[in-house]
Amino acid sequence: MKAIESPNKDDDTQWLTYWVVYGVFSIAEFFSDLFLSWFPFYYMLKCGFLLWCMAPSPSNGAELLYRRIIRPVFLKHESQVDNVVKDVKDKAKETADAITKEVKKATVNLLGDEKKST
Known part of the structure; x- marks a missing residue:
């Protein structure tokens, strides 16, 4: 500090x-x-x-x-390191987007099932 x-x-x-x-x-x-x-x-x-x-x-x-x-x-090796970092960043974003999409879909399904049971 x-x-x-x-x-x-x-x-x-x-x-x-x-x-x-x-x-x-x-x-x-x-x-x-x-x-x-x-x-x-x-x-x-x-x-x-x-x-x-x-x-x-x-x-x-x-x-x-x-x-x-x-x-x-x-x-x-700076350009190679930059490429690897970019690829990892892109893959992480794709994975986060896919997880977010699945969570939203599961939430909608869960809420839809809950409405049907009431």
């Missing part, structure tokens, strides 16, 4: 960078956690890694990983 409320936008960028790196790390961990959890001291190393990523310095781990790995990969 302090980063959002402060007039200095550098801390906003630092925390946004951290959360991007944390998100990428979480996705990677999701797919490899079963394997990684068998390593001794994995959780201690994970904690150290996350502390390094959020260290209050201009060249902390999150900044380094974002600048050297995540940003170049993202920029290389």
Whole structure:
């Protein structure tokens, strides 16, 4: 909250960078956690890694990983990512519209059946 409320936008960028790196790390961990959890001291190393990523310095781990790995990969595949996001958004809208239509139809049927029984 302090980063959002402060007039200095550098801390906003630092925390946004951290959360991007944390998100990428979480996705990677999701797919490899079963394997990684068998390593001794994995959780201690994970904690150290996350502390390094959020260290209050201009060249902390999150900044380094974002600048050297995540940003170049993202920029290389940006159009593909945009297409996937657009496709998911369109599919979600279609699904929501279909569900809304079915709920309306079920409501009309339910109310119609209720009127017949009275």
